[in-house]
Amino acid sequence: xxxxxxxxxxxxYSKFLPPVIKENxxxxxxxxxxxxxxxxxxxxxxxxxxxxxxxSPRLITTLFARDLCDIADxxxxxxxxxxxxxxxxxxxxxxxxxxxxxxxxxxxxxPKGGTGHSVxxxxxxxxxxxxxxxxxxxxxxVKAVMDDLFEYFGSHELPAQVRISLACCLNMCGxxxxxxxxxxxxxxxxxxxRHEVLRHLCEIPTTIASCPTGAIRPHPDKTLKSVIVxxxxxxxxxxxxxxxxxxxxxxxxxxxxxLLVGGKVSNAKSPPMFSRLAVPYIPNDPPRWPDTVVxxxxxxxxxxxxxxxxxxxxxxxxxxxxxxxxxxxxxxFTFQHIDDYKFQAYDTYRTSMHFKF
Amino acid sequence: MHKTPLLDQLESGPFxxxxxxxxxxxxxxxxxxxxxxxxxxxxxxxxxxxKHGGIVGVLGYGSGIIGRYSDLPDEFPGLExxxxxxxxxxSAWFYTTQALRELFDIxxxxxxxxxxxxxxxxDIIFLGTRTEELEPAFQKLTAxxxxxxxxxxxxxxxxxxxxxxxxxxxxxxxxxxxxxxxQEFQFDLHRPSYPYKYKLxxxxxxxxxxxxxxxxxxxxxxxxxxxxxxxxxAVEAYMGGELKPKGGGAxxxxxxxxxxxxxxxxxxxxxxxxxxxxxxxxxxxxxxHCINMMPQALRxxxxxxxxxxxxxHAPILEGAQMSWVIVPFMRMEEPFDELxxxxxxxxxxxxxxxKNRERVGELIMRLGMRAFLxxxxxxxxxxxxxxxxxxxxxxxxxSDFEAEDAGRKYHTTK
Ligand code: HEM
Ligand code: HEM
Ligand code: HEM
Ligand code: HEM
Ligand code: SF4
Ligand code: SF4
Ligand code: SF4
Ligand code: SF4
Numbered sequence: 001x002x003x004x005x006x007x008x009x010x011x012x013y014s015k016f017l018p019p020v021i022k023e024n025x026x027x028x029x030x031x032x033x034x035x036x037x038x039x040x041x042x043x044x045x046x047x048x049x050x051x052x053x054x055x056s057p058r059l060i061t062t063l064f065a066r067d068l069c070d071i072a073d074x075x076x077x078x079x080x081x082x083x084x085x086x087x088x089x090x091x092x093x094x095x096x097x098x099x100x101x102x103x104x105x106x107x108x109x110x111p112k113g114g115t116g117h118s119v120x121x122x123x124x125x126x127x128x129x130x131x132x133x134x135x136x137x138x139x140x141x142v143k144a145v146m147d148d149l150f151e152y153f154g155s156h157e158l159p160a161q162v163r164i165s166l167a168c169c170l171n172m173c174g175x176x177x178x179x180x181x182x183x184x185x186x187x188x189x190x191x192x193x194r195h196e197v198l199r200h201l202c203e204i205p206t207t208i209a210s211c212p213t214g215a216i217r218p219h220p221d222k223t224l225k226s227v228i229v230x231x232x233x234x235x236x237x238x239x240x241x242x243x244x245x246x247x248x249x250x251x252x253x254x255x256x257x258x259l260l261v262g263g264k265v266s267n268a269k270s271p272p273m274f275s276r277l278a279v280p281y282i283p284n285d286p287p288r289w290p291d292t293v294v295x296x297x298x299x300x301x302x303x304x305x306x307x308x309x310x311x312x313x314x315x316x317x318x319x320x321x322x323x324x325x326x327x328x329x330x331x332x333f334t335f336q337h338i339d340d341y342k343f344q345a346y347d348t349y350r351t352s353m354h355f356k357f
Numbered sequence: 358m359h360k361t362p363l364l365d366q367l368e369s370g371p372f373x374x375x376x377x378x379x380x381x382x383x384x385x386x387x388x389x390x391x392x393x394x395x396x397x398x399x400x401x402x403x404x405x406x407x408k409h410g411g412i413v414g415v416l417g418y419g420s421g422i423i424g425r426y427s428d429l430p431d432e433f434p435g436l437e438x439x440x441x442x443x444x445x446x447x448s449a450w451f452y453t454t455q456a457l458r459e460l461f462d463i464x465x466x467x468x469x470x471x472x473x474x475x476x477x478x479x480d481i482i483f484l485g486t487r488t489e490e491l492e493p494a495f496q497k498l499t500a501x502x503x504x505x506x507x508x509x510x511x512x513x514x515x516x517x518x519x520x521x522x523x524x525x526x527x528x529x530x531x532x533x534x535x536x537x538x539x540q541e542f543q544f545d546l547h548r549p550s551y552p553y554k555y556k557l558x559x560x561x562x563x564x565x566x567x568x569x570x571x572x573x574x575x576x577x578x579x580x581x582x583x584x585x586x587x588x589x590x591a592v593e594a595y596m597g598g599e600l601k602p603k604g605g606g607a608x609x610x611x612x613x614x615x616x617x618x619x620x621x622x623x624x625x626x627x628x629x630x631x632x633x634x635x636x637x638x639x640x641x642x643x644x645x646h647c648i649n650m651m652p653q654a655l656r657x658x659x660x661x662x663x664x665x666x667x668x669x670h671a672p673i674l675e676g677a678q679m680s681w682v683i684v685p686f687m688r689m690e691e692p693f694d695e696l697x698x699x700x701x702x703x704x705x706x707x708x709x710x711x712k713n714r715e716r717v718g719e720l721i722m723r724l725g726m727r728a729f730l731x732x733x734x735x736x737x738x739x740x741x742x743x744x745x746x747x748x749x750x751x752x753x754x755x756s757d758f759e760a761e762d763a764g765r766k767y768h769t770t771k
Contacts, residue, residue: 004416004417004496004499005496005499005500006417006499006504006547007544007547008499008502008504008543009536009539009540009543010445010446010503010504010514010539011447011456011502011503012447012536013448013449013451013522013532013536015447015453015456016447016451016452016456017451017522021522025521025522026521026527028521028523028524028525029656030525030604030652030656031524031525031604032604032652033603033604033605033606034605035605039604041523041524049523051523056373056474057372057373057374057375057378058473058475059375059379059471059484060375060378060471060472060473060474061379061381061382061389061471062461062464062470062472063378063381064378064381065457065461065472068457069454069458070454072454073454078454078455079451079452079453080451080452080454081449081450081452081519082450082452082474082475084450084479084518084566084567084568086474086475088474109373110373111371111372111373115606116603116604116605116606116607117603117606117607117608125477128396128399128400128404128405128406129392129484130407130425130439130441130484130485131405132405132407132408132409132425133405134405137396137399137400140364140400143367143370143374143375143376144367147369147370147371147372150370150371150372155608156605156606156607156608157608160607173477177677178568178570209713210714245408245409250404252402252403253403255403255404265565265568266564266565266645267563267564267643267644267645268563268564268644268646268649269623269644269646270623270644272679274677274679286363286399286400286403287363287364287366287367287400288367309607309609309617310607310617310621310650
């Protein structure tokens with residue numbers, strides 16, 4: 001066997017930087033956004049780099065990706081990058097190529113946007129395309145929501161930027177817990193226990209230890225070599241299923257979408273905030289999840305109408321109060337909204353008289 | 358070709374359609390055709406058809422591959438195996454088309470041709486291949502200078518914002534720091550030996566474009582200590598409406614510097630004297646608001662480094678946490694020795710005391726901040742807390758009394 005190469009890590013990024021970046025690395029002075037989706041960075045040396053940001057579905061084929069390469073060859077000397085929110089950025093060093101690039105993007109149906117006060121691409125996970133624990137699909141909901149909010153992707157009309165994210169189960173592999181609007185897949189049924197399989201497949205102590213709420217106990221009948229689940233304590237997280245495949249907790253009727261709102265990660269003005277539960281459950285409704293889409297639009301529109309200039313969703317809700325948020329967005333408040341999970345619950349209870357009717 | 362009436366409804370609409378894209382590849386890739394078929398089944402039945410993984414990998418590595426099998430292999434034979442390969446991305450996701458095409462050639466030959474640009478941790482995700490293709494694909498990747506990323510209880514592929522490569526606000530070289538730390542921890546990335554995952558993310562300024570505070574066990578966020586740089590003539594241009602707020606990223610024609618900037622400064626440390634903007638920089642808390650508003654007039658200072666925050670993880674198991682400040686300021690210059698050493702100290706302490714699947718943030722909650730700070734040699738400093746405790750239930754250790762006996766008022770690690 002020839003010498004195997006291992007542990008080399010990723011290639012050094014300097015191989016992939018266009019000359020204008022190499023020459024102006026660390027010397028950028030300011031940027032402008034002349035139109036949605038187009039950023040111009042200006043260096044202390046006077047050099048300029050134009051970045052054109054376009055949407056991508058994240059789940060792509062090599063055909064799509066090769067198309068992106070063809071475009072980058074034609075207009076960007078072969079240089080492009082991807083953003084942390086799954087957008088593609090074409091890095092244009094030669095200003096005269098910008099109009100041609102824009103025209104080609106239109107012709108190929110690749111929308112530009114995602115800058116400034118827009119709804120940019122939705123950070124999301126695998127869903128039914130590739131994971132074993134999702135309560136919802138990822139790519140399909142993202143497509144449906146972005147189709148509906150498309151006007152906000154390519155404009156700067158909102159009071160501030162709005163970041164939407166999706167995670168298809170409570171493991172939250174995407175980044176949704178600190179998003180202006182978070183779409184989270186939720187299961188609502190405890191695991192069914194396949195005793196006859198469990199004894200062969202699973203180690204009982206690790207299965208018991210996997211449950212965050214301590215809902216799993218050894219089966220009282222020792223000869224079964226299995227476990228029981230205290231259904232009242234189960235919060236349907238699927239952790240046990242990950243440890244032990246004999247404990248599936250899915251149900252085609254009871255899974256669905258929860259919406260959380262008001263998170264942010266940036267430190268701008270206010271500190272980073274967690275997203276908070278707005279809608280505990282919307283039934284799965286493929287292929288286009290119309291209820292989810294309509295509810296997100298309602299929240300977005302109410303925010304756009306009522307927030308002050310520069311206010312993020314979470315800052316708006318904090319100013320008006322959550323009681324007002326539920327009223328304005330016509331969302332019923334339920335037992336599910338009141339936190340009762342472990343220690344963090346207390347932090348959410350109101351200890352002042354500062355509320356509204 | 359499988360019939361997909363439900364998925365077909367996702368072909369219309371203005372946002373790029375993954376269904377349209379997958380259908381282009383399906384005729385030449387039976388696995389992609391089967392994936393569409395199985396996804397259609399999931400859409401009909403509202404349930405996933407993937408089985409829990411199994412352990413697969415490449416020789417000598419314990420991570421980077423996620424085993425995946427269909428629970429309907431007879432109907433969709435192309436999905437019998439459909440494993441994921443995580444490919445460690447380059448810093449800030451810059452590419453040349455030549456490098457990308459080399460990757461795609463390997464993937465077309467050895468896999469489904471389906472991928473994510475990128476996974477939520479940052480890696481390039483190659484979706485769908487058979488066990489026997491893993492090793493050949495791996496060898497072709499390394500021959501071209503690529504390596505696979507982390508998974509399982511290991512160091513995960515670190516990621517960073519575009520930093521000095523394309524952002525005027527970056528307070529340190531996020532790309533180089535990310536690269537060097539990735540190299541430093543290659544062993545831990547490929548051979549899971551931690552209690553659970555450990556993620557590093559690097560953002561150049563408090564805007565935190567890679568969501569480090571929420572998505573990394575260890576979050577390095579750029580910060581400055583001196584004065585915000587001001588171009589007073591540009592401030593006047595904003596007042597006069599010649600320059601647009603947020604570089605044009607907001608639908609607002611003219612900035613009201615008093616109302617939109619000065620009055621919204623959370624520390625009230627700025628004011629206008631006529632047309633001159635004044636900042637009491639000692640009181641600024643680096644929120645970035647004024648800089649975001651007037652990118653042509655204001656820039657972070659030049660005495661720069663990063664804040665190290667620790668501990669964020671998703672809600673499972675103990676409830677979610679965001680990272681909290683453990684080192685308010687660290688100079689970030691090559692070769693980043695201080696950060697490498699701190700990272701090793703922390704992972705060693707955690708590997709020694711952590712339970713299986715306990716993130717470092719959860720361990721600190723279990724054993725206490727003091728135990729952690731003493732173990733890794735960090736002093737108590739007020740920047741690390743929002744407020745001091747409100748209860749009088751605090752502890753005194755032997756080391757505290759020894760410090761008193763030695764004539765020092767308090768015990769501290771530094
Ligand atoms: C020069 C380039 C960039 C500039 C000037 C810039 C500027 C900003 C600003 C001003 C904010 C928000 C501050 C606020 O809350 O008002 C922000 C947040 C953010 N940016 Fe960037 N950004 C740049 C590049 C990027 C890139 C390339 C990405 C992704 C790849 C990115 C991702 C984000 C994310 C995720 C946030 C946090 C949003 C949140 O709070 O949820 N940014 N950026
Ligand atoms: C019991 C806990 C968890 C299980 C069983 C789990 C399982 C998985 C699986 C199976 C995948 C691969 C999906 C696929 O490609 O088929 C995945 C991906 C991922 N997981 Fe988790 N996960 C868990 C917890 C977490 C947590 C707590 C985080 C982070 C906070 C996380 C972050 C990720 C990320 C970033 C990905 C890549 C997702 C993507 O880009 O689509 N996971 N996880
Ligand atoms: C439906 C609700 C939520 C969803 C879908 C969600 C989703 C996610 C996802 C996808 C990640 C990790 C991504 C990555 O590692 O790349 C994550 C991480 C995290 N979430 Fe959430 N989250 C939710 C609620 C919350 C809540 C309520 C909190 C806190 C109160 C929270 C705190 C965190 C923290 C601290 C992390 C750290 C990331 C890590 O472990 O790497 N999340 N969340
Ligand atoms: C070592 C612990 C504590 C000491 C020595 C202490 C001492 C005192 C003292 C001397 C008073 C004033 C009594 C008076 O003049 O009427 C008082 C009042 C009070 N304490 Fe504490 N306390 C302690 C812990 C706590 C804790 C942990 C709580 C609650 C969590 C608490 C709640 C109160 C309340 C509610 C009052 C009445 C305050 C008021 O009248 O406004 N105390 N405490
Ligand atoms: S969020 Fe849950 S369902 Fe989605 S990819 Fe992660 S583990 Fe799988
Ligand atoms: S689904 Fe989660 S809460 Fe329910 S039994 Fe399994 S591990 Fe415990
Ligand atoms: S985190 Fe700061 S330095 Fe990095 S890209 Fe975002 S705005 Fe620029
Ligand atoms: S960065 Fe924030 S705190 Fe500092 S001067 Fe500007 S607005 Fe005020």
